[in-house]
Amino acid sequence: MIESLASLLMVTVVLVLGPYVVAVLDRLVATPTGAMAGDVWLGPLSRAAWLLTQQANATEAPDWQAWRLSPALYLALAAVGLAVVPWSPTLIATDLVTSVVLWGSVEALATVVIFLQGWSANAVLPLIGAYRYVALGLSYILISMFVLIGVALPAESLQWTQVVTAQESLWNVIRQPLGLPLFLVVGLGLTFWGPLNLADSTDLAGGTSAEVSGPSRLAWELARAVMLVAFSAIAATAFLGGWLGPWLPGPVWVLLKTLAVLALLLWLGHRLPRVAPERCVTLMWVVLLPLSFVDLIWAGVLALWA
């Protein structure tokens, strides 16, 4: 009972503090080049306060319900993702036997929610952003599916706690060297961050959120940030041994590994240009999807050999 409450508390804390950590880390990663100047620590809070004081604007005949609901749904999906992250063998909000599958469904449903955000504004640029995500989302999800089956094979289970336990002898990042790089691409796509930010991109003046202001925009940004944290925690679980590690308590290891993945994603976001949609499709289907097959075959052969 106490552990259930503690795990729910962990999810709540990450939901509340995660966006701030993302904003600070993003500024720290960007600041050495001066690309995102301003107060690193207070900047995210003052920006959030500004968005809270700003009017949530209207467009001409939007789908109000869907427009208001989509940030909340994206946030809810991120919360579901966080709920299946095991912070220790017992500290986990929902230790489903199919938690790996549940995470896969989060990735699939994100496509619907992101489309909803762009479509419901009833404006041109958000609509293009929405369609773009739908066009590309399938390729991210397919790669993710093969990579996740790869990490489930040595565990002989679709449960994240078993996936972590199976890494006691060797972390998946070493056992399946293609897995983590491929999964990071999925993460950038799922959260439409940095080089794979094609839904909310500069060429669409903000894409699905081009017409959003005030608290609605803040909610959308918070949801994106929490999804980034949730993805990083899942990546740490799937490839970096989750709670496994010497000296420190398990939850601290999960936290440190999550922060490391998060920092890497944010760094990639600042160092790589946005990939052109047409090249992105080619890259996904011609290069990365076959690589994910190779990753799966590799994982299967190792599992048989073991």
Next chain:
Amino acid sequence: MAVSWLRQLAARSRVPVFPVWGWHDDALLARLALSSQVELVDSPRHASVLLVIGEIPAALRDGLRRLHDQLPAPFAAVWLRGAPIVALGAPVQIARDDQLIETLVRTHRELMLGQRESAPRLLPDEPPNPWKGLGDDGHGGEGMMGGNPYGRPMAMNMQNDLRDGLTLDSLTFRLGPFFPLLPAGLCAEVTLQGDVIQSWETRHAALPQRLDPIFHAARQHPVSIADLELARARHHLVQLYRALHLAGLEHVAHQAVSLSQRLTSSSRLDGLRRQLMRSGIFRLAAMDGVQLDGELASHLGGPAARAAGLEVDLRTNDASYQSLGFRPQYRTAGTTRARWEQWLGEIKQSLQLARQAERDNLHTANTGAVETPRGPWADERPADGSALLDEVLPGLEWDEAMTLIASLDLRAVADAPREASA
């Protein structure tokens, strides 16, 4: 009434500014881009302050009014170097450039603290075209098809697909005149099929650009080649900044605009070029799609023409440049990638020329004709090239089209030079 802690906190945020350029000014853009207190945004919905620089021609003022009303409250309009449009209530006017950042910060702060009223709306809050109420579904026509609900055509296909034969519903809309990814003033009627541009019809040309005064002075009397070449390099660096911002490479964009502001003859481009190469932008961005043919490229002149293989540069006729061993650089492909490489090559060449000329204190020998960063200016100023987009954009995906536009300098050269920044 006591100001809430939320508003106190909001007043400390960076000022989100949506700039509208009546008179474009590279130095001012650089100042805004480099300020730690200001954030330039791409959507009016994301701004707290609408900054209008220079006079807005009468033909574009309706567009400005519509843009003005898109900013969410509380917001303010700040006017620099131009008079506010008549109907605007309580505008903020700035006389000197050096007051700009301070005024933007103060205005934002006053808005947040409730010390300044939000700017009033200029237009009635109603659809631009009334709802027709005709047809089975109120779509303005008969049966399932036809009609112009809200004055706009239905999103239904009337044209064949240009790309792969997969016909989708087409969507027609007006873009501009202050869409941040287009040159200011450029307005077009665009039809998309999916994200492929089916047609692009330019309805209003880009506003002319005001060049550095040295290019105007060079037509009157000999000027220092070092100063002329540094001004040219600055111009190309700001162009590069815009293209890099569009590509999502903010840190390299920041580096480019920062270099433009501290540029001297001893500056080096190597760091910036290295960052660009490492980022993989030439492989990841859509830069190889469309080739500008010789005719279109010669119409634009300048780096765009040289990137398409035309060895045209008025500097070759100047005895002082000849004494420096000047030979114009050129590429052959005429693609977006070639124009980026041309910019980088010409910036490096300008820095080399500036170093050599500074050593010998060389001045231009020819007057009356000058090679501006936009193209040759002999008898006539470089003319607007906006209409060229009607030919080159159909068939391109949106991202590729925007990347292509950012690689072209389409604006005509104005008869007056840029004002010296205070």
